[in-house]
Amino acid sequence: xxxxxxxxxxxxxxxxxxxxxxxxxxxxxxxxxxxxxxxxxxxxxxxxxxxxxxxxxxxxxxxxxxxxxxxxxxxxxxxxxxxxxxxxxxxxxxxxxxxxxxxxxxxxxxxxxx
Amino acid sequence: xxxxxxxxxxxxxxxxxxxxxxxxxxxxxxxxxxxxxxxxxxxxxxxxxxxxxxxxxxxxxxxxxxxxxxxxxxxxxxxxxxxxxxxxxxxxxxxxxxxxxxxxxxxxxxxxxxxx
Numbered sequence: 248x249x250x251x252x253x254x255x256x257x258x259x260x261x262x263x264x265x266x267x268x269x270x271x272x273x274x275x276x277x278x279x280x281x282x283x284x285x286x287x288x289x290x291x292x293x294x295x296x297x298x299x300x301x302x303x304x305x306x307x308x309x310x311x312x313x314x315x316x317x318x319x320x321x322x323x324x325x326x327x328x329x330x331x332x333x334x335x336x337x338x339x340x341x342x343x344x345x346x347x348x349x350x351x352x353x354x355x356x357x358x359x360x361x
Numbered sequence: 362x363x364x365x366x367x368x369x370x371x372x373x374x375x376x377x378x379x380x381x382x383x384x385x386x387x388x389x390x391x392x393x394x395x396x397x398x399x400x401x402x403x404x405x406x407x408x409x410x411x412x413x414x415x416x417x418x419x420x421x422x423x424x425x426x427x428x429x430x431x432x433x434x435x436x437x438x439x440x441x442x443x444x445x446x447x448x449x450x451x452x453x454x455x456x457x458x459x460x461x462x463x464x465x466x467x468x469x470x471x472x473x474x475x476x477x
Contacts, residue, residue, distance in 0.1 A: 279464045290470040291404070291451060298464065337403060341464055346392060346457060347417055348406035349466060 249274040249340050253352035260328055260359055268323040268355045270338030277343040280321040282312055285335040285354075294336070297321060308332070333359045363388055365454050365469030373475045374442050382437040382472045386454030392416065393435040394466055395427060396451040404451055410435055411457065442476045449473050 254269040272278065282294040295306025302314040312323045321338060335356050339349040366385040374380050386393050392411045396404040406419035410429035421427075424442075429435045433454075439446060450473075453466035 281465075283468070291453075291468040293465065293467065296465055298462065341466075343464070346409075346411065346455070346463065348394065348409065348419055349396075349404070349453075350406075351403040353403050 249276075249278060249342065249350045251338050251340055251350055251352035253336075253338055253355050255355050256353065257356045257358065260357065262330055262359055262361050263327050265324065265326050266328050266332075266357060268336050268338075268357070270321045270323065270352060272319050272321065272338075272340050274319075274340065274342070278340040279343055280312075280314060281339045281341075281349065282306065282310070282321075282323050283337045283339060283351075285337065287334070291337065294323070328357070328359050330359050330361065332357060365452055365467055367450075367452050367469040367472050369472060370470065371473050371475075373477065375477055376442060376444065378442050378476075380439045380442060380474060382439070382450055382452075382474070384435045384437070384452030384454075384469060386433050386435070386452075387456075387467055390454035390456045390467075391433055392455045392457055392463075393429055393433065394453040394455075395421075395435070395437050396453065398449040398451060398471070400448070407437070439474075444476050447474060447476045 252271045260266045280297040283291040297314040305311045338352040368383045394409040395407040398404040407421040409416040413429045427437045449471045451471045453468045457463045
């Protein structure tokens with residue numbers, strides 16, 4: 248079985264400051280990794296994904312994440328946040344080559360203030 | 362680009378009633394997933410379908426059933442509704458293309474179900 252741990256339930260950050268959201272996973276098999284964002288009262292939007300290849304992946308809205316196999320981590324970063332980045336961020340994993348379910352972390356609420 | 366469509370977007374039901382949620386995947390996508398997100402919780406996988414066959418099953422109550430049709434749309438049928446079924450229900454779709462991207466799920470806007 249796989250599990251995902253998002254280490255911070257809430258991250259307050261000032262506008263134009265950098266932000267890092269931490270995600271660790273555990274799995275006995277190879278996984279794919281994803282970050283989704285959920286704006287208030289909206290659905291889940293794919294931010295970025297790691298399937299294979301370069302461990303540094305870039306996504307939409309200036310976000311990027313780095314896959315670290317030895318530390319089983321997939322932390323999300325943005326160098327300068329905007330008010331509009333206020334949202335819930337979910338890290339998720341799926342078992343490689345299984346067309347299977349996504350296992351989500353508990354989510355990190357990012358609150359950006361002026 | 363076309364996205365996943367879910368209907369209705371909002372639904373209010375009484376206890377013990379039934380509800381049917383519909384999901385229309387991205388065109389050409391052949392795999393559909395259903396998730397349930399309770400208030401303040403992360404999405405939990407319910408069930409998935411590929412080419413009209415059940416592909417995987419998660420924590421879906423026996424009161425719920427689902428199917429995928431020949432046009433790849435899917436319906437989630439919920440009977441004997443309970444207060445605890447109040448949640449946001451997401452549908453996601455993907456395409457089993459034979460590439461790694463087949464593992465990427467694209468989500469719809471969700472159906473918010475309120476059981477009174």
